[in-house]
Amino acid sequence: MEKLIKPKIAIYDFTDCEGCEVAIISLREKLLELENRLNIVDWRLAQEKKEQGPFLVSIIEGTPITPDEIETLKWLRENSTYIFALGACASLAGIPGIVAKEEREKFYKQIYGENYKPVGIDAVPLSAYVKVDFSIHGCPVNPDEVVRIIEELLAGKKPAYRGCSVCFECKLAGNPCRLVFGKPCLGPIGQGGCNAICVSGGSPCYACFGQREDANIPALIKILQNLTSREEIERYFTMFYKHMPEWQEKAKELLK
Ligand code: SF4
Ligand code: SF4
Ligand code: SF4
Incomplete structure (x- = not known):
């Protein structure tokens, strides 16, 4: 019997609390059902398996605040057909984006001490650096919405938002x-x-x-x-x- 080629998916995270990825993990059996139809080949938080792209979709949580994270984001864009922002940090800059620029130095000193040299820059949405094809919003995301959106993608549809406020x-x-x-x-x-x-x-x-x-x-x-x-x-x-x-x-x- 011909082996089904499942689309490759990557799940990445930058600076954030990882709560949206935990929401995906909380899907448990539903996540395993989804994995019958797709192949998560790179997901640092939840698995050891790591394969190369290209990926059908890279689902990215968090916001990049270091040069390395920005480079990784650009690499993912080049190697993915679609980029989905996962959660408010990725789609809107979220909680990391709240901090007032002028207060950052003060907070760094309070938390890490006088001699700490920060490498981080302001948190902004992923869309400030690369084209984002769809945002799975929420802080954290609703795991059932994640399933619905991925299923729409696998069915060849353009994912859509719920039609209500x-x-x-x-x-x-x-x-x-x-x-x-x-x-x-x-x-x-x-x-x-x-x-x-x-x-x-x-x-x-x-x-x-x-x-x-x-x-x-x-x-x-x-x-x-x-x-x-x-x-x-x-x-x-x-x-x-x-x-x-x-x-x-x-x-x-x-x-x-
Ligand atoms: S009610 Fe829903 S949309 Fe509003 S802040 Fe809470 S989780 Fe977000
Ligand atoms: S959107 Fe909220 S829950 Fe998700 S990673 Fe950011 S802070 Fe955490
Ligand atoms: S119905 Fe009222 S309380 Fe409920 S979300 Fe709308 S404005 Fe807020």
Whole structure:
């Protein structure tokens, strides 16, 4: 019988907490089922096997902050048909991107001592260095979404985002709306995919699953301005969007 040639996949990570890869590992049997149809040939965190590309897709978590990481990212781009950003660090610069440039020196000294010479640069999304074909958003990603997106790719389809906002999923979960009770939330502009997990747990949504293409940022800012201060609104939008041009151009102008 002819041996099935399975597409080669690589999973890489740069600077981050590795929580999104742990989310993939948490798939357990579902991951093994997926491996019947693909061949993960390079995944430092989860396996010893390491084979050369080229890869159908490189799924990359984290953000590159050293020259070596940037070179590896460029090499992966050259050797992969598709690059998927895995998680908010890779797609939006995420948590590593929050740090204020002017504070970095101070934090380095506090943590590593006076003599430490940092080699790291600012955390920015992968798309600042290479073309990214699709972002599997989230902090962390929803493992079931990872399966759905990879299955769409294996079926020859262009992966798509869920066709709803976080608010839609929040309503399905039966949560009372925070905005009605005077509490900020970015759910209306946030791409669905997490089943509104934070709001269900009592926290606001910071839209870590990315902004919807049709996001009406001016309308949401108007609502938030009636609820809270400019500083607080900025804090919400810069949690995951500090490095995104959409935020820089639109939202900051609106808050002037
Ligand atoms: S997106 Fe969040 S969970 Fe994923 S690696 Fe970054 S910080 Fe960790
Ligand atoms: S609490 Fe947030 S996510 Fe839920 S419906 Fe209200 S604005 Fe939308
Ligand atoms: S509720 Fe918002 S912040 Fe929380 S996981 Fe979903 S998109 Fe991210």
